[in-house]
Amino acid sequence: MRSFSEQVDREVETIRTPQPLPNGKIVRVVGLTLEAKGILAPLGALCRVECSKVGIFIDAEVVGFQNDILYLMPFTDPAGIAPGARIWVQSNHSNVSAGDALLGRVIDGLGLPIDGKGPIDYTVSISAKGSSLNPMERGPIDKILDTGIKAINTCLTLGLGQRIGLMAGSGVGKSVLLGMLTKYTEADIVVIGLIGERGREVQEFIQKTLGESGLKKAVVVASPANISPVVRLKATNRAHLIAEYFRDQGKSVLLLCDSLTRVAHAQREIGLAIGEPPTAKGYPPSVFALLPRLIERAGVGKNGYGSITAVYTVLAEGDDRSDPIVDIARASLDGQVMLSRELADAAHYPAIDLVGSISRVMDSLVSPDLLKAANRLRRLWTLYQQNQDLIQVGAYEFGSNPDLDEAIRVRPDMERLLQQLSDEAVSLEESQNELRRITGAEQ
Numbered sequence: 085m086r087s088f089s090e091q092v093d094r095e096v097e098t099i100r101t102p103q104p105l106p107n108g109k110i111v112r113v114v115g116l117t118l119e120a121k122g123i124l125a126p127l128g129a130l131c132r133v134e135c136s137k138v139g140i141f142i143d144a145e146v147v148g149f150q151n152d153i154l155y156l157m158p159f160t161d162p163a164g165i166a167p168g169a170r171i172w173v174q175s176n177h178s179n180v181s182a183g184d185a186l187l188g189r190v191i192d193g194l195g196l197p198i199d200g201k202g203p204i205d206y207t208v209s210i211s212a213k214g215s216s217l218n219p220m221e222r223g224p225i226d227k228i229l230d231t232g233i234k235a236i237n238t239c240l241t242l243g244l245g246q247r248i249g250l251m252a253g254s255g256v257g258k259s260v261l262l263g264m265l266t267k268y269t270e271a272d273i274v275v276i277g278l279i280g281e282r283g284r285e286v287q288e289f290i291q292k293t294l295g296e297s298g299l300k301k302a303v304v305v306a307s308p309a310n311i312s313p314v315v316r317l318k319a320t321n322r323a324h325l326i327a328e329y330f331r332d333q334g335k336s337v338l339l340l341c342d343s344l345t346r347v348a349h350a351q352r353e354i355g356l357a358i359g360e361p362p363t364a365k366g367y368p369p370s371v372f373a374l375l376p377r378l379i380e381r382a383g384v385g386k387n388g389y390g391s392i393t394a395v396y397t398v399l400a401e402g403d404d405r406s407d408p409i410v411d412i413a414r415a416s417l418d419g420q421v422m423l424s425r426e427l428a429d430a431a432h433y434p435a436i437d438l439v440g441s442i443s444r445v446m447d448s449l450v451s452p453d454l455l456k457a458a459n460r461l462r463r464l465w466t467l468y469q470q471n472q473d474l475i476q477v478g479a480y481e482f483g484s485n486p487d488l489d490e491a492i493r494v495r496p497d498m499e500r501l502l503q504q505l506s507d508e509a510v511s512l513e514e515s516q517n518e519l520r521r522i523t524g525a526e527q
Contacts, residue, residue: 118156135164148358157314181206193319223388232268232509245384245391252423263293271338274302277323280346283308313350331390345399364408419443464491
């Protein structure tokens with residue numbers, strides 16, 4: 085038998101004093117960028133920085149490095165950080181909490197509830213990197229998605245798992261159309277990412293546009309414009325991760341991201357702050373790498389199990405349709421819905437401009453007769469819009485162009501089809517029947 089002293093010695097040997105976390109110090113602060121020395125951490129690592137006030141700390145994320153200097157972006161205002169402030173690495177990787185308890189809740193970019201309904205009982209932890217699907221394992225887009233909006237159901241038919249852009253300048257009804265898609269689109273789950281928008285609009289969208297009934301099957305991730313750019317990007321990623329979580333359960337998910345332009349702005353702030361060279365309109369190269377990577381996360385799930393139908397709003401600044409973000413979104417998405425200021429000024433809502441809008445999967449979704457009818461209506465509408473000035477001043481002579489004559493004749497019917505009240509939902513079948521009647525393609 086061991087003596088008492090031997091037993092004590094043996095127990096002492098097993099005791100391990102917790103090793104203090106390695107720490108460095110802040111050597112420079114430029115704008116919202118923190119520079120740290122004396123510590124190593126990979127990109128994306130979560131760090132904690134002490135403030136001059138005892139017991140107060142600020143969280144930050146590693147966004148770049150140069151030699152032995154780490155570049156960090158804080159989650160909040162860096163006020164209070166003094167020269168030589170200590171910094172610790174909290175985690176080299178990050179996970180995101182998820183679960184069915186998210187339904188009906190409003191959270192911020194860090195997953196914290198901001199709706200005043202108490203804590204969320206998360207049940208699942210998933211990697212913040214998300215899951216990438218082999219393109220050969222994706223299911224096909226072969227089912228029509230009923231949006232409840234006549235103009236989209238008839239001329240821009242969407243499919244389950246399609247990625248589409250809602251492109252518009254400011255003040256042309258983008259938010260209203262987004263609200264209609266939220267309320268009327270047939271989906272099991274709705275995930276809404278409100279990224280970089282005005283704080284006032286967040287509350288209005290949830291209370292007025294979404295409503296109590298719409299919120300029950302929705303998850304809202306809100307990160308307004310006054311929030312740190314790194315948190316805005318985290319909110320965007322979190323919205324996609326939540327959508328992927330429900331998709332992997334076999335659910336039909338509608339993902340709304342408002343807006344893709346603000347996501348690009350957040351990445352631009354970070355990229356320029358750490359020294360990336362500006363390119364088109366001041367956007368660094370990382371922006372043009374981020375957006376396609378983000379968009380490709382939506383779509384039909386593995387072997388057709390579950391789907392994410394994504395609608396990304398894109399702000400055409402100054403109504404410039406050649407804006408670089410508009411260009412890259414148009415190239416990466418499966419179609420776009422363009423909104424026209426001229427139509428909005430004429431009180432034509434939703435102000436969908438058929439001339440610039442397209443659904444790239446419509447050909448494989450609808451029957452040949454419906455596709456022919458939709459193309460016929462698009463031609464008549466475009467023809468009328470091109471000759472509208474001549475018609476209104478009486479310079480057009482009836483009989484000169486049979487197609488234009490027909491466009492003039494059916495113009496009131498076309499306007500009734502393409503216009504819709506925000507509190508009105510029209511089914512896919514009703515929309516298609518009206519299209520057939522206008523174009524003379526009735527069965």
